[in-house]
Amino acid sequence: MTDQGSKQKQLRIAVDAMGGDYAPEETVKGSVQAAKDFGLDIIFTGQTKDVESALAKVDVGGVEVRVVEASEIIEEGEQPAIAVMRKPNSSVAVAAKLVKSGEADAMLSAGPTGACMVAGLQYIGALPGIERPMAGGTFVGLAPQTVILDLGANIGSKPEHLVNFAVAGSVYVSTFLGIENPTVGLLNVGSEEGKGNDLVKEAYPLLKESGLNFVGNVEGMDIPAGKVNVVVCDGFVGNIILKFTEGLGERLTRWLAEELKGKLSKDDEDELRKKLARTMGAAMEVGGGPLWGIDGVVAVAHGASKARQITGTIEQIKVAIETGFVDKLRKELERVQA
Amino acid sequence: MTDQGSKQKQLRIAVDAMGGDYAPEETVKGSVQAAKDFGLDIIFTGQTKDVESALAKVDVGGVEVRVVEASEIIEEGEQPAIAVMRKPNSSVAVAAKLVKSGEADAMLSAGPTGACMVAGLQYIGALPGIERPMAGGTFVGLAPQTVILDLGANIGSKPEHLVNFAVAGSVYVSTFLGIENPTVGLLNVGSEEGKGNDLVKEAYPLLKESGLNFVGNVEGMDIPAGKVNVVVCDGFVGNIILKFTEGLGERLTRWLAEELKGKLSKDDEDELRKKLARTMGAAMEVGGGPLWGIDGVVAVAHGASKARQITGTIEQIKVAIETGFVDKLRKELERVQA
Secondary structure: OOHHHHOOOOOEEEEEOOOOOOOOHHHHHHHHHHHHHHOOEEEEEEOHHHHHHHHOOOOOOOOOEEEEEOOEOOOOOOOHHHHHHHOOOEHHHHHHHHHHHOOOOEEEEOOOHHHHHHHHHHHHOEOOOOOOOEOEEOOOOOOOOOEEEOOOOOOOOOHHHHHHHHHHHHHHHHHHOOOOOOEEEEEOOOOOOOOOOHHHHHHHHHHHOOOOEEEEEEOHHHOOOOOOOEEEOOHHHHHHHHHHHHHHHHHHHHHHHHHOOOOOOHHHHHHHHHHHHHHHOHHHHHOEEEOEOEOOEEEEEOOOOOHHHHHHHHHHHHHHHHOOHHHHHHHHHHHHHO | OOHHHHOOOOOEEEEEOOOOOOOOHHHHHHHHHHHHHHOOEEEEEEOHHHHHHHHOOOOOOOOOEEEEEOOEOOOOOOOHHHHHHHOOOEHHHHHHHHHHOOOOOEEEEOOOHHHHHHHHHHHHOEOOOOOOOEOEEOOOOOOOOOEEEOOOOOOOOOHHHHHHHHHHHHHHHHHHOOOOOOEEEEEOOOOOOOOOOHHHHHHHHHHHOOOOEEEEEEOHHHOOOOOOOEEEOOHHHHHHHHHHHHHHHHHHHHHHHHHHOOOOOHHHHHHHHHHHHHHHOHHHHHOEEEOEOEOOEEEEEOOOOOHHHHHHHHHHHHHHHHOOHHHHHHHHHHHHHO
């Protein structure tokens, strides 16, 4: 109601303007839209000239936008994670440094996940007990309240890592999906305790004592059935299932189109195809989300993001900040590691 | 042309008449049908009274059938593998002993796979370098020329086991699918050598030197795409993907029925549903097949087999015997282990 009120400090999001297949145009467009929709300030990092020419194409009226020069470019063909270490003035590294220094409250990149992870680890740091950030999310549209992790960031996990996955999944589900006391299952080849390989046998008692809502082992068929909210597995298994599902969705969509040729109206066919793609591959629909395990809100948007997905990912950032996702995750990690 | 010609020795199949959800009736019916279709002799093992009353319901004209008493019964709730060891006169154990003694050329059971494996290992023995039989097969109908193994018999494999899987898969594909020099891929999280967990990193060079048609790593999406004929993985991963696919198929079928309600004719809808079930879950369609790694033809039919699946599995037995599947597998195992 007062002048002070209308000048309250807005959240500031550092956006890597150069990362992603449609950067900087779509990244800039989607970020400016998010700034308008959610009342945020945006700090773009990248080649100033390129960012400014992208900004010239959108209406930035009423939005606080500034550009921070990032002089180094990660080239096609470079190993993203290594490139970030070698190029502290790349756009993703500069964005991370803005978060570390407190100039930004969170960051977003649609560049390679590996680059984003390394930038987050190197310049912002990891939460307690986390050696590498964790990758997770809902990925079968049939089970929209089930997240699975790790999806490939952590290969060859130790039993205690699986507990970290369970913690991160639980905090994510309760924060982002609003589910209290989410159930956790350990992905295994049978439902009885004592089944499986050494990793899951050793993780089982740790999960049981974690204080999380651990319901025991789950099997492959329990994932699409949505039996639990958080499915925990090593990144080797998670990554294979994730890509298997994506591949199957693509093939099935083509198969279905062939089978239904001439039996459905063109509109019904198109609609079904779209729905099937969504049902099989939830990940792409969401657009992106925060990395789990960095000591700050670092969100990765898919490389193929258009403006809409960028806006969607920034909405997730806002939820992460406002709900205190990182603090909740830190506290839970400290609790189970105590 | 002569009397001797018409009296040529027929193949003799020992059939566990008591194993399976619809035993002995459907097992007996399907076996007698196979005997007629393929010119085989059948030796049923089981409680003689029960087998004979099942035999009384079918026309056995022109078929050589006999019953060997198996006095012990594996009860509901017993651990099948342990029960077999404790009960040498159970129907599955008696069938295995007939193979060992040379009274039968092969055996079939629709009982639990674990029981069949133990009976095969204990009474017939394993092929060189095989500690446990391997479980594999085509399981995504979208890729009918792709087998994946192990599917859960071997959890926590060593690198050399993965080479055995590759050998068994290759021999199976060339024998049963008639594909020369089948391609082999190592299931992994990336296509480059050096990716993955310790197991696959160590298995990679062994596969490269195996003399098999090893094409390198494959990823999850390559399974439904049918990129290679043999996908090799530890049973932990294989079992999870297998069950995931089954679960997904079930859910998708239901989802599709809901989506298409009123948009397709009843007939088209029924047909599509059946086809989708087949496309997702190839395994059940086949009915069963030989265990891989036993020193004799030991075939497992699915527990839910009706007469048709029993007949189908016996046809696979006939192919296995006539093509020398076990000898080929032994030679290939000896070659790669040399």
